[in-house]
Amino acid sequence: MSIGKLIALVVLLGGVLFLVLHLVDKPEGVLEISDVWPENDRPRERRDPIPFTRSQQCRECHPDVWREWYGSHHRLAYVNPEVQRLSKGFQDRDCLPCHLPRPIPETGFGYGIRPLERGAAREDGVDCFTCHHFPKSKVMLAAGPLGPGAANAPCQPAVAKIVQTPNLCAPCHDQHKVHQEWLESRFAVAGDGFKDCNSCHMPEVERKRAAGGPRTGRHHGFPAAHDPAMLRSAGSMTVTVAGQRRLLVVVANDGTGHNFPADERHRAVDLHLIVHTADGRRHDVRVARFRNPYRPDFEYVNPLPKPGDTYPADLTIGELGYAKVIATRIAASFHPVRKVPYPQSTQIPAGEKRSYQITLPEGSVGATLRLWYRSNPFMADKDAVLLHEKVLEKL
Amino acid sequence: MRRCWRSCSLVLIAFVLAACPTKTEGGGGDGSFEVQDPLTRRLMDPDATTDERIDRVLAEAKPGNTAALPALLRVMRHRSQAAFLVVSDGKARFGYRTVELRETQKDTRSMERVAAIVALEAINSPVALPDLVLALDDVNEVVQNHAARALVRLGNRAGIPTLIANLDNRILQRETANRLLEEISGKQGFIADAGWAERQKGLAAWQEWWAGIQASDERLPIEGRAYQIGADAEADRRIGFFVDVVGQYQFLFHEQARKALIRIGEPALPFLREGVERARKDDNATTRAGIAQILETIDHPNGRELLRDLLTDASGSVRARAAEAFGNLAGKGAIAALQGVLGDRDPGVPIAALDGLGRIGGADALAVIRRYVPGEDSALQEAHILATFAASRGREQRDRTLAMLLGVSIATRNAAHAVLVRITGDDAGYDSLATESARKEAMERYRGLLGG
Numbered sequence: 001m002s003i004g005k006l007i008a009l010v011v012l013l014g015g016v017l018f019l020v021l022h023l024v025d026k027p028e029g030v031l032e033i034s035d036v037w038p039e040n041d042r043p044r045e046r047r048d049p050i051p052f053t054r055s056q057q058c059r060e061c062h063p064d065v066w067r068e069w070y071g072s073h074h075r076l077a078y079v080n081p082e083v084q085r086l087s088k089g090f091q092d093r094d095c096l097p098c099h100l101p102r103p104i105p106e107t108g109f110g111y112g113i114r115p116l117e118r119g120a121a122r123e124d125g126v127d128c129f130t131c132h133h134f135p136k137s138k139v140m141l142a143a144g145p146l147g148p149g150a151a152n153a154p155c156q157p158a159v160a161k162i163v164q165t166p167n168l169c170a171p172c173h174d175q176h177k178v179h180q181e182w183l184e185s186r187f188a189v190a191g192d193g194f195k196d197c198n199s200c201h202m203p204e205v206e207r208k209r210a211a212g213g214p215r216t217g218r219h220h221g222f223p224a225a226h227d228p229a230m231l232r233s234a235g236s237m238t239v240t241v242a243g244q245r246r247l248l249v250v251v252a253n254d255g256t257g258h259n260f261p262a263d264e265r266h267r268a269v270d271l272h273l274i275v276h277t278a279d280g281r282r283h284d285v286r287v288a289r290f291r292n293p294y295r296p297d298f299e300y301v302n303p304l305p306k307p308g309d310t311y312p313a314d315l316t317i318g319e320l321g322y323a324k325v326i327a328t329r330i331a332a333s334f335h336p337v338r339k340v341p342y343p344q345s346t347q348i349p350a351g352e353k354r355s356y357q358i359t360l361p362e363g364s365v366g367a368t369l370r371l372w373y374r375s376n377p378f379m380a381d382k383d384a385v386l387l388h389e390k391v392l393e394k395l
Numbered sequence: 396m397r398r399c400w401r402s403c404s405l406v407l408i409a410f411v412l413a414a415c416p417t418k419t420e421g422g423g424g425d426g427s428f429e430v431q432d433p434l435t436r437r438l439m440d441p442d443a444t445t446d447e448r449i450d451r452v453l454a455e456a457k458p459g460n461t462a463a464l465p466a467l468l469r470v471m472r473h474r475s476q477a478a479f480l481v482v483s484d485g486k487a488r489f490g491y492r493t494v495e496l497r498e499t500q501k502d503t504r505s506m507e508r509v510a511a512i513v514a515l516e517a518i519n520s521p522v523a524l525p526d527l528v529l530a531l532d533d534v535n536e537v538v539q540n541h542a543a544r545a546l547v548r549l550g551n552r553a554g555i556p557t558l559i560a561n562l563d564n565r566i567l568q569r570e571t572a573n574r575l576l577e578e579i580s581g582k583q584g585f586i587a588d589a590g591w592a593e594r595q596k597g598l599a600a601w602q603e604w605w606a607g608i609q610a611s612d613e614r615l616p617i618e619g620r621a622y623q624i625g626a627d628a629e630a631d632r633r634i635g636f637f638v639d640v641v642g643q644y645q646f647l648f649h650e651q652a653r654k655a656l657i658r659i660g661e662p663a664l665p666f667l668r669e670g671v672e673r674a675r676k677d678d679n680a681t682t683r684a685g686i687a688q689i690l691e692t693i694d695h696p697n698g699r700e701l702l703r704d705l706l707t708d709a710s711g712s713v714r715a716r717a718a719e720a721f722g723n724l725a726g727k728g729a730i731a732a733l734q735g736v737l738g739d740r741d742p743g744v745p746i747a748a749l750d751g752l753g754r755i756g757g758a759d760a761l762a763v764i765r766r767y768v769p770g771e772d773s774a775l776q777e778a779h780i781l782a783t784f785a786a787s788r789g790r791e792q793r794d795r796t797l798a799m800l801l802g803v804s805i806a807t808r809n810a811a812h813a814v815l816v817r818i819t820g821d822d823a824g825y826d827s828l829a830t831e832s833a834r835k836e837a838m839e840r841y842r843g844l845l846g847g
Contacts, residue, residue, distance in 0.1 A: 053742070079805045081828045089809040089827055094646055102712050107681055114644035114681045116712035119743025120774045122806035175646060295478075295647075342497050 077125030187257030307331030642682025691720030711741030722751020753785030
């Protein structure tokens, strides 16, 4: 073989290898037109941008979806008073990309990709365009299948399965590692127990087709931490009387595929013990707080960093003395050793439990256990959501 | 033929080896960062005493000791001042990747960080530039002070305002700040433990000195040459990497990377230009938008040229950020640039341009605003009113702007309030979420401030 042929062969092989490696290295989550429209099922060319700019315009054809979204916290993402206060009326501009996002398909799907903010339609928060608009192809993306009327629909719908995957949610909701927590949960394991974001936060609903007949759609109200029923289904609390003045309390994250509580660091779940005395007094103490501390909370210590860890504590119960508590972290059966994104977080990972063996002081005649959800750690009981309560009038 | 295949195999193996990661440092993405490098382990040895660690760090303080740079930078990058570590990764574009610092711990290593900065200053390598500018935010002011001096040697003055601010601090902080300023300036400062009145005089003298230095072309006695792209391949890679971090999704990552590049200032401009080009190839609008945000703080013809380029970007968000940046920069060509995008198809862009014209103010900006017809879009109409009010410095559209404080939309109230704060310099106790009567009270206060 001549030297020229040899060089040509090497260049060819090198080129092939380069191409393969280049394709493998394609940025994760960035949506190409070919991803939206499979080669063999490409609809007609979209030449003009879709003729809509506001979610209000989607209402005419999708009134039920629009109503659900309008009542959702996605819609309130910008105007929510708590968010307004925390961001000082969004003077903190870094909050805008997730509270007022432009179309996610424009910046890309998947975790590790940050969306960008839009300047208009601020009251709409996370709007229809955020999840459905793909400006590059001038279409609105839908999970499909599309009905017969879709071909002539003015919003120019196209099927893209990616919009029903966690990759759509991750650019905003993985800021606090919710997506990665889900990947560590049993919900992310393919099979019968598989559940993704939509399974819980966009439950299936029956809708009417424009051409008549039912179809299955997804609820656009996104029930989550602002929905008390959803919160109550996320975690459970069981209380067992284990002897004279002895209680066993177990708090479990048995309803979610992420930490409990999840997402923002200001969210807290508190376990409270209220001791009853014979003369009718009530002593209310916090037994545990489940929360991911802020970065500068240097004093915040997680007493149970690993599954199986245990720690003793004495809780002051007024003049009665102390309640003795032994707290234990119980691993998730399917996942005894898990990656923990934040070592100081006391949030309960999916499938895990915390048990509290409590010995009440003499003079305790009854007890109440309460599990509270607070959207910020300073929230008073009157503003918090009572998730579970167990009253033991007599011990 | 057999020989030919053997050669091909060898070349193929070479290709595969070249394509594989050469050296990767850090944990497996779960935040647990394990230090692999022996020198770093030695400098951060938890079993050593503080003094031993300081001695080990200072032993690396030798001019040209660039081999110690990664370890010294790691020692300096404590969680209290950094959201992420920059670790080497042979597979990554610039040979680096970020690892989040997640542990929550008290600051117990500030003296080691000071020692690391002293060592970095002795090595005097521009590779340390981005990390040193971030050390100006260290929780410990003594660390900040030393970073400021090390930066001056690298031709960067970003730390001098920090030193002056620290003159009004506790004894150790003000003493080091004063001493380092003396070294930087070649002038004498004040006695750090003198009485308050004496120190205030000294502080005023330093402020005056700094104002004079900024207004002149005078070079400081220890000042090095400002960094220029191409001067050091490793520094180029590190600064280039920080530009890419601007596009990363972690909130604190991009915030800190932005801050680092802002403080590097003018020398960062060619890196930002390259960053825009890369982000265009990668179809990464997030990075381009972040770069536009940085450019609003670097007033330089090359920066303005890059901003003009970004005003024609494919992404509406990038165009809006570029318009916002021109509004903040003002100066030469800003009005014309903003006028040029008032017809942009993305409503966010003319809204940002109108806001920018309002900020710039004056007769020329007002004339452009007056000529603009906002059409039927209510957001554009509001932006037009607010821009007219701002550009006329509160003389025109006063009643409509004040009425917006009582508007139904919180976004409208926020926008009107932001403009009123800018014009009057007073927040009037206004809260967009307060009751209507409370908002009316604030509105009347504003009416009074604006002269009825």
